[in-house]
Amino acid sequence: MVLSDMDASVRSWSADPLAVEGLGYSVGGRELFAGLDLRVPGGESVAVLGPSGCGKSTLLSIVLGLVRPSAGSVLVGGTEVVGLHGNALARLRADRIGMVFQFGELLPELSPVENVVLAGLLARRDRSGLEDRARDLLGELGVPDATTSATLSGGERQRVAVARALINEPGLLLADEPTGALDAAARDVVAELLFALPVRYGCGLVVVTHDVATAQRADRVLRLDAGALVATGDEASIA
Numbered sequence: 001m002v003l004s005d006m007d008a009s010v011r012s013w014s015a016d017p018l019a020v021e022g023l024g025y026s027v028g029g030r031e032l033f034a035g036l037d038l039r040v041p042g043g044e045s046v047a048v049l050g051p052s053g054c055g056k057s058t059l060l061s062i063v064l065g066l067v068r069p070s071a072g073s074v075l076v077g078g079t080e081v082v083g084l085h086g087n088a089l090a091r092l093r094a095d096r097i098g099m100v101f102q103f104g105e106l107l108p109e110l111s112p113v114e115n116v117v118l119a120g121l122l123a124r125r126d127r128s129g130l131e132d133r134a135r136d137l138l139g140e141l142g143v144p145d146a147t148t149s150a151t152l153s154g155g156e157r158q159r160v161a162v163a164r165a166l167i168n169e170p171g172l173l174l175a176d177e178p179t180g181a182l183d184a185a186a187r188d189v190v191a192e193l194l195f196a197l198p199v200r201y202g203c204g205l206v207v208v209t210h211d212v213a214t215a216q217r218a219d220r221v222l223r224l225d226a227g228a229l230v231a232t233g234d235e236a237s238i239a
């Protein structure tokens with residue numbers, strides 16, 4: 001390896017999972033983001049709170065490269081997402097970002113293992129060892145073996161969704177209302193597991209949610225307010 005290549009690989013390895021700077025975006029004549037900044041180092045979790053319609057999901061869509069902002073920069077693991085298209089964008093998403101949605105969004109006719117393996121295959125991971133890795137992850141996350149995913153409880157489905165998000169060893173995990181469809185007991189189990197991931201796997205985690213109890217498990221709780229993210233210090237101010 002020549003020295004310049006080595007420098008580049010060290011730089012890319014050491015970059016933060018997420019660095020958003022000066023984000024601007026308006027939709028339907030409404031300014032959702034006005035100079036929004038967000039930096040998430042590896043091993044750290046951030047919760048983004050805010051009322052319905054304030055732009056939480058849109059923020060994640062911009063990080064995923066699905067929505068293009070009018071201003072600002074979005075670096076995922078040191079790579080600029082804004083302006084990335086086609087295969088390059090798909091590859092960055094598959095390799096570096098894991099996503100957990102509100103309802104798990106599994107293919108119900110597939111088993112938990114198959115759902116997780118599929119995410120690895122779509123990212124063109126080496127097939128050998130993929131199934132073992134999926135089984136290991138599901139075991140670590142406490143998901144029971146099942147022939148299809150349709151028989152799993154809501155909490156179990158979300159744990160499969162977490163395993164699927166982790167199979168490609170992403171630097172950045174994004175979760176959109178991951179506990180929104182769960183009852184209180186399942187919510188606590190999933191939230192505890194989710195917020196333990198940055199320490200366990202060294203990734204950065206961004207969770208957007210309405211739920212203050214879930215948000216409070218994060219290392220940092222931010223509120224989306226007037227187009228920017230502001231720190232929320234204590235329980236009284238975020239309730």
Ligand SMILES: Nc1ncnc2c1ncn2[C@@H]1O[C@H](COP(=O)(O)OP(=O)(O)OP(=O)(O)O)[C@@H](O)[C@H]1O
Pocket residue numbers: 027028032050051052053054055056057058059210
């Ligand atoms: N493609 C679009 N066209 C028009 N308006 C849009 C579009 N996408 C989002 N919006 C609007 O942008 C605003 C932010 O939506 P977003 O889904 O990001 O909010 P949210 O904070 O995630 O809300 P919730 O908590 O209810 O999911 C909403 O007012 C929504 O109607």
